[in-house]
Amino acid sequence: MGARFPFSAVVGHDDLRTALLLNAVHPGIGGVLVRGEKGTAKSTVVRALAALLPALEVVAGCRFGCDPAVAADCPDGPHDGPAERRTARLVELPVGATEDRLIGSLDLERALTEGVRAYQPGLLAAAHRGVLYVDEVNLLHDHLVDLLLDAAAMGRAHVEREGVSVSHAASFLLVGTMNPEEGELRPQLLDRFGLTVAVRASRDVGTRTEVIRRRLAYEADPEGFADRWAAEDAALAARIEDARGRLAAVVLPDAEVRRIAGVCAAFEVDGMRADLVVARTAVAHAAWRGADEVAEQDVEAAVRLALPHRKRRDPFDEPGLEEQQLDDAMRQGAEHAADDPDSDPDSGPDSGTDSGPDDDPDGPDDGGGLPPDASESTSDTSSQQQPGGSSGERTHAPAPSFKARLLQVPGVGEGAPGKRSRARARTGRVVRASTADGSGLHLVGTLGAAAPFQAARGRSGPGLVLRGTDLRLSVREGKESNLVLFVVDASGSMAARQRMSAVSGAVVSLLRDAYQRRDKVGVITFRGTGAETALPPTNSVDAAATRLRQLRTGGRTPLADGLLRARRVLATERVRDPRRRPLLVLLTDGRATATGSGGDPMRDALRAAGLLAADEVAAVVVDCESGHVRLGLAGRVAEALDAVCLRLEELSADQVAGVVRAARAA
Structure with a gap:
């Protein structure tokens, strides 16, 4: 295998490089989550970082990479062997890894042959004092993410299973990369990453040209290319080591502590983790630029990296900080920084990089150092503007949503891990x-x-x-998680009397529920003369919400076309992902006023529903008909689908108790 692409040779991505370097100086910041579109060199930059980390003194033969100076609590101890130097490791956690592989487990070979309880270390032990890299962290099973982030926050891994009780040091730089188009991380997991960076390919022709040149030069001669950048990488490595050494001496003035608290309060972030991460990052930033004291520029750089993913109040909120929001928050922070500390009887002078271990919700800190002079390199991390409506007869913004009741596929499946239907897993x-x-x-x-x-x-x-x-x-x-396919009637009858606004609110509620349960979702709409796949099945439910905001309404009601389009989409997905069971959610008033064959629209719709029932597709029909006089047409469609029929208002879990099991009894 050839040499890794040099860290210094990466073109652009200033925020990403800054965040990684700051964590290299002070691992206690809590790692980096890298969000970005595919093909933006996320993995390349992360893998290049390991070469910059200082060499380690370890106990020879220790499976946990213990520091000889603090190895008293090692499961392999007591140590009396010699010390040796080795490079820091980059350990990759595959998306399909098991819990045993991550945290370790009982050594079955010794247990079954020797009758002893012995512990086999996992990837957390291998990553100790190095880098643990998780590509596509948004696709990692939730229970593994919980274990991973707990260990990263506490600096230790605890194993209590199969008669084994082990605790070992697990201090590492955690880096996760993800493509938001493939699905989001839950907000509570996002908060556990110290910093977040959004990366995208440059639109500047000169920058893109240089990326091509360097990549082709690397592929032609990896070793030679790495040698040409060796001096720059060595300088960065030396700077990391120097910043680590000066970290403990960096002073965090009380005025800057109040500035940090004021900024975090202005963004209304939950809990105190954000304040502590900003403080650690600001100290690291000061150490990286060679300063003895944290200044406003360090706090601003830290805020840009630590708060974008913490200000989200809803799964469909875009991450990122708008410049005006940041300016307003920094202005409020400056007002707090200028306050007289003597006016607060509980405040007092404070210096140092951290709070005491008993006050830290993240757990004990390993006392590491902090990173780079990135005042000019912490560039734009602001989010994109919310998409507006598209052109068409009418665009309906979703109405305020409610808590949706749980819809489940009956029986026991064998699909992807999630939180919706029962499954063998x-x-x-x-x-x-x-x-x-x-x-x-x-x-x-x-x-x-x-x-x-x-x-x-x-x-x-x-x-x-x-x-x-x-x-x-x-x-x-x-x-298991399921494929939830929404088939939405967007015809003129639905647009009348503001009915579509209520439907949009219901779909957003169901999408939020799908987000929390790790479902794959798709959206089909039908109106006018046919149906269209507004969103092919995807793990990105926020993309579905965006398409819903752009929904056009009006025209006749080709209900049969909508159901047949759904059948084709489900057939394709059955081939692509055969283990993921589908749940079709049809939102309509049941009126059918258009057909492609020129026959009876309602008869064609019922025939299409019968084809889906023959395919054994679990379905729920949401009757959106309103008014005192009801025709009950949606009920006829539900009967043909062999599906449960609910009224629109019955989707609210606050109004209807219990769980709906869609389609036939298993």
Whole structure:
């Protein structure tokens, strides 16, 4: 394998490089989340960082990479061996990794052959004092993200499972990259990353030209290209080490503490984690630029990196800071910084980089250092403007939404992990042991199967004598995510009497529910003379919300076309992702006034609904008809679909108790 692309040779991405370098100086900042479109060198920049980290003193042979000076609590200790120097590691966590691979588990080989409880370290141990990189972190299973971020915040990993109780140091620079088009991280997980950076390809022709030149030169001669940038990388590495050394001496004046608190209060961020991250980042920024004291420029640079993902109040809010918002917040912060500290009886002079460990909601800090002189390199991280409506007969903004009741697919599936329908999965509670199917070894079942035959197999020592027929697998039951396909009637009858506004609000509520349950979503609309796929199935539910804002209404009601389009989309998705079960949600008043064949529109619609029912598609029909006189046409469509029919107002969990199980009983 050739040399990695040099960190110094990366063109642009100033914010990303600054965030990574600041975390390299002070790992206690909490890592970096890199958001960006595909093909923007996110992974290239992250992988290049490891070469800049200072070499480590480690205990020779220690599986946890312990520092010889503080190795007293190592599970492999006590250590009396020699120390050795090695480079910091870059450990990559695959999206499909298991919990055992991440945190470690019982060493089954020794347990079953020697009869001892031994711990096999995982990736968290391998990443200690290095970089842990998660590409496509938004696709990582939620329970793994929880474990990962807890360890990153606390600096330790705790394992309590299968008779093993182990705690070991796990201090690392956590970096996650993601493409927002493939789905978002939950807000509470976003908050656990210290800094966030949005990257996009430059639209400047000169910059793009230089990217092409450097990439082609690297591919032609990786070693030679790396050698040409070795001096610049070495200078950056030396600067990181110098900033780490001066970090503890950097003073955080009380005025700047009040400025930080004022800015965070102005953005109305939740909790105190944001204030602490901004403080640590500001100190790191000062250390990187060689200053002895934090100044306003350090706080502003820290705010740009630490607050964009923390100001979101809703899953569909765009991340980022608008310049006017930042200016207003910094102005408020300046007013607080100018306040007389003696006027507050609880305040007092404070210096240093951090609060005490008992006051830190993130857990104990490893006392590391802080990063770069990026006053000029913390460039635009502001979000894009919210998209407006598209041209058409009428554009309806979604009405205020409500808490949607849970819609589920019946039966037990085997789909992608999520939080909607029941499923057999690789995670979740163990329901039984099996010889045929399952995920992971069922230890008790295996030992129970082997135990009666130990005498017959001639066992004489402490270990067990096993045969292949003894092995049992764990059958687990958890929750799966589904493909939720919205089929929305956007005809003129729906647009009348502001009915579409209520429908839009209902769909947004269901989309928010899909976001929380990790579903894949798609949107089909029908109006005028046909149906269109407004949004092909995607994990990005905020993209669905954006398309909904651009929804055009008016014209006749080609209900049959909408259902047939849904059938084609579902058939395609069944081939692409056969394990993900679909849930069709049809929002209509049931009127059918247009047909492609020139026949009876309602008969064609019922025939199309029957085809979906024959495909065993779980469906829910939301009757959007209003007024005192109701024709009940949506109910006829629901009967043909073999689906549950709900009134629009019944989607609110606040008004209707219980859970709706869509389509037929399993």
